[in-house]
Amino acid sequence: MLSEERIELMTKLSLFEKREEKRYLRISKYYRSDYIGISLLKNFFAVTIAYILILALFVIYRMDHVMITLNELKLRPLTFKVIAGYLCILAGYSVITYIISSLRYKKAKKSVESYIEDLKKLDRLYKNEAVGTRHKRPGGDRR
Template sequence: MLDERKVKLMTKLALYEETYGKEDFKISSYYRKDYASLHVIYAFLSVSVGYVCLVALLLLAGVEDIMSNMSNGLILFLFLIILAGYVGVVIVYCGIASHIYNEKHKKARKRVKKYNHNLIQLLKMYEKEKR
């Protein structure tokens, strides 16, 4: 005879495995700090490449104006603005990435714990049935 509670629990477990399960198991295999740090490094690299491309594009677009007014003071001023912008963008972007991936790990870990709890409940039901 089918036990309705077991069927509901197995359905819940199967639904979780199909929706969040695969990604959550990968995420929760890391420590939270390691997971967030890895993604912050990826974010740092991607924002660095993007910023360099943006600055190169803007410099190429305004190279005629820069060359006509070229002086050491102007070059130093542009360099400092570009550097300050880079540092600001990197700090903000990496801070946001750190927060997002820490939260993502917490939520995934919470869902995996609930999944494990449900598996234990199902195992207990099977053991009770064997007796």
């Protein structure tokens, strides 16, 4: 027998699986610290590569200024500026990545917990229906 509540619940679960399964179920498999750590590691490599590319473009664009600085042997201040800039940008993006990863993890955990509760509810509905049909006698209630 079809139950309207069960059909609604199955539809809700199916929509979640289609829309959010890849993202949220994948995130929820990790511990919070592991997920954030992986995100920060990805951030480190992305920021490093981007900084090197931007620095290379800047050096090519301002080649005359770089050559003058190198000729005057002002390498220590130049090196300090490059490293300080890198560390500031890395720190800024790391904070942003940490916040975003924490929020994503929290949202994913909440959604997956709701999904699991709905699965348990659906299981209870099936069990209740199975218990109800087991107690009915075939051919009516004749004794």
